[in-house]
Amino acid sequence: MPLRLVKYAWKKSEDEPRFFPDEKPLKKAYDVVIIGGGGHGMACAYYLAKEHGITNVAVLEQGYIGGGNTGRNTTIVRSNYLTSEGVKFYDESLKLFEDLSDDFDLNIFYSTRGHFTLAHTDSAMRTMRWRAEVNKHHGIDSEVVDVDTIKKEVPYMDMSCNGQHPVMGALYHAPGSVARHDAVAWGYARGAQMRGVEIHQKTRVTDIKTKGGKVVGVETDRGFIEAKKVVSMVAGSTPRITEMLDIETPIEIFPLQACVTEPVKPFMDTIVVSGSLHVYVSQSSRGELVMGASVDPAELHSTRSTLDFVEGLTDQMMDLFPFTSRLKIMRQWAGMSDITPDFAPIMGKTDVEGFYLDAGWGTWGFKATPVSGKTMAYTVANDMPHELIKPFSLDRYSKFELVGEKGAASVGH
Amino acid sequence: MKFVTCPSLGRRALSEFNYGGRLEREPDQETVSEKEWADYVFYHNGAPKTQIEWWYHRPTGIWFLFERNTLTDRITKVDFANKGISNEA
Numbered sequence: 001m002p003l004r005l006v007k008y009a010w011k012k013s014e015d016e017p018r019f020f021p022d023e024k025p026l027k028k029a030y031d032v033v034i035i036g037g038g039g040h041g042m043a044c045a046y047y048l049a050k051e052h053g054i055t056n057v058a059v060l061e062q063g064y065i066g067g068g069n070t071g072r073n074t075t076i077v078r079s080n081y082l083t084s085e086g087v088k089f090y091d092e093s094l095k096l097f098e099d100l101s102d103d104f105d106l107n108i109f110y111s112t113r114g115h116f117t118l119a120h121t122d123s124a125m126r127t128m129r130w131r132a133e134v135n136k137h138h139g140i141d142s143e144v145v146d147v148d149t150i151k152k153e154v155p156y157m158d159m160s161c162n163g164q165h166p167v168m169g170a171l172y173h174a175p176g177s178v179a180r181h182d183a184v185a186w187g188y189a190r191g192a193q194m195r196g197v198e199i200h201q202k203t204r205v206t207d208i209k210t211k212g213g214k215v216v217g218v219e220t221d222r223g224f225i226e227a228k229k230v231v232s233m234v235a236g237s238t239p240r241i242t243e244m245l246d247i248e249t250p251i252e253i254f255p256l257q258a259c260v261t262e263p264v265k266p267f268m269d270t271i272v273v274s275g276s277l278h279v280y281v282s283q284s285s286r287g288e289l290v291m292g293a294s295v296d297p298a299e300l301h302s303t304r305s306t307l308d309f310v311e312g313l314t315d316q317m318m319d320l321f322p323f324t325s326r327l328k329i330m331r332q333w334a335g336m337s338d339i340t341p342d343f344a345p346i347m348g349k350t351d352v353e354g355f356y357l358d359a360g361w362g363t364w365g366f367k368a369t370p371v372s373g374k375t376m377a378y379t380v381a382n383d384m385p386h387e388l389i390k391p392f393s394l395d396r397y398s399k400f401e402l403v404g405e406k407g408a409a410s411v412g413h
Numbered sequence: 414m415k416f417v418t419c420p421s422l423g424r425r426a427l428s429e430f431n432y433g434g435r436l437e438r439e440p441d442q443e444t445v446s447e448k449e450w451a452d453y454v455f456y457h458n459g460a461p462k463t464q465i466e467w468w469y470h471r472p473t474g475i476w477f478l479f480e481r482n483t484l485t486d487r488i489t490k491v492d493f494a495n496k497g498i499s500n501e502a
Contacts (some may be wrong), residue, residue: 084465239459248456253483298432301461301484308414308428397455398448 019190020065021199023056029226030058030198032380033218035205035241036234037061038070039181040358044231044380045197045374051374052381055196058222058227059189061206062237066185069235072303072335073366074258074270074280074292075181078115080135080142080173081125085391086344086405087138089371092388094175096370104187108179109285115176116150120165128171135173135359143187145172154270162319165276176271177284178290182280184369197375208244208355229380231356233372236301236336238359245352250397251338251360254295255302257309259332261324263287277316288330291317295337295363337362344403347376347392348385356380357394364405373383419477419491422470433467436478467494 008016031383032048034041037059048054061067077097079090097163101108135142144374150170151159157255201223207219208230217226232241238251268283278294293313296306310329318325339362340346346360358376361368373387385393391403415427437457440449461484468477478491 052452240461243458243460248452248458250455250457251459253459298466298481299483302486304486308417397449399450400447 003392005107010294011142019186020193020199024198026058026138026200026203026220026222026225027198029217031056031226031227032229032231033057033227034059034231034233035218036068036232036237037065037185037189037199038068038190038202038233038235039066039185039369040070040191040235040361040372040376041231041233042066042185042199043369044358044376045199045232045373046188046195047374047377048381049192049195049197052377054381057192057197058225059192059197059199060203060205061199061201064201065189065199068237069335069337069361069365070181070185070369072256072258072281073181074282074290074332075178075284075366076176076282077110077179077367078173078176078271078369079140080115080117080131080133080171080176081405083344083403084134084138085403087134087140087361089388090364090367091138091140092124092374093368093371094177096374097177097179097324097367100179100184100187100370104183104191106183106187106190108183108187110177110179111179111285112175113271113282114153115173115271116145116154116273117171118150118167118172118272118276119169119171120161120167120274120276122168124276125168128169131171139173143172145170146226147254154268154272156267156323157272157320158322160246161277162322164319169343178271178284181366184366188369194381205241205244208241210245210352210355213351213353215352226257227354229354229378230355231358231376233358233376235338235361235365237358238338238357239301242357242359245350245392247350247353247355247357247394249346249350249357249359249394250376251346253301253305253336254298254339255300255334256295256337256363257305257313257334258290258292258315259310259329260284260288260290261327264289264327272320274320277320279313279316279320281317281321289324289327295339296334301336303336305332305334318381339363341397342402343390343405345372345392345407346394347372347389348379348394349383350394358393415486417479419470419486420493422461422473422475425470429471430477431469431471433476436465436467443482463489
């Protein structure tokens, strides 16, 4: 537990300083410019400063800190993926997550819940067994459980799904967790800032300048900044950044929507996911049911919400949890998912010297926040890709070496 | 709910349609190089733009080509996709 909490309990006055100090004017030049002030951008800045001693860094954010997909996901952290590359990568992330509250001296409400991925068909069961074996091979706590176990752990669920898609079993992942997503971005941001990194909100990058195939700086709506290294960590805005450098990627943007119900008494301590029904649900520490589904059906660069989504989601949700028919939906929102053809990220160097890409985060970005920051910081500092992200290079598609990560959220099996 | 006005069918709910991806010229499979094929299958400029897309009307089994903007979601033109492969612009 952060010691500050205890300290404040004994103090009479509340003299907590501002979380982020007032912004300074932009400098003329930085060693590294990070585009995107979400979890990934802040984590990269944090590890650049902490582990590589690179502190002359600016993080440029067109909106506000953590206002993009960092604040729009359903906060689930897990590592029971399908491919070896994915499992190793996300497991490193989960381990980093567990220590973040202490690292930051800030409570990120990291809560280990246990994660059930339900299977309703024989083919889904087969995928679950496959995933469990891959996971166990890498030493991850992951197993296939039968209907009786699920009944005991999730007693309020209709195991027959209204008679339509009876649950046949599940993949159980005990370390599956939820965390407060804003606090993750704030913690990294404050940690980076304390070490000398500058964070500039409401600063939009309008162009990236190159000379002889090398990055020389970025044009912003507040003027030009010199920088030899530029990192793009903008998830849903990636195609707009890569267009500035004529870099083509396989990324397509699809809106991913989510919603929460009104808060109710805590009753659900597990995370329940059904790939076949395209739904996932957990109960937040405030008591709201946080629910999500798969991405919208067509490419769109927008964060608009639709009624179609809520109708479709609640229809499936009521099959699983009939009592939710009495709950009201309180809020809904959308984020822009940068989906790749193999459901794995695109990370590392590009053909333009000094331009690094951290993208393709689709529906699996939040859980990778610590590890992507750490590995990208290594990649930028050493100008060579970190061992864990080598399989995620942008040119893997031209070599037809796709990762094939079917363990991503709400991918049907 | 969004609606779209189609030839023959009139005004239909967009939820009756399946998205089939954007229309793109397929390279000749006899002569294509591996790089050209990878470029065609994977790499593209994904920034917001107006593009022609395949849309399948499930109840009637008809394929349409919509001209749609991926930033505003406005559909500006609807045509039958009745020329098969020669539709490939």
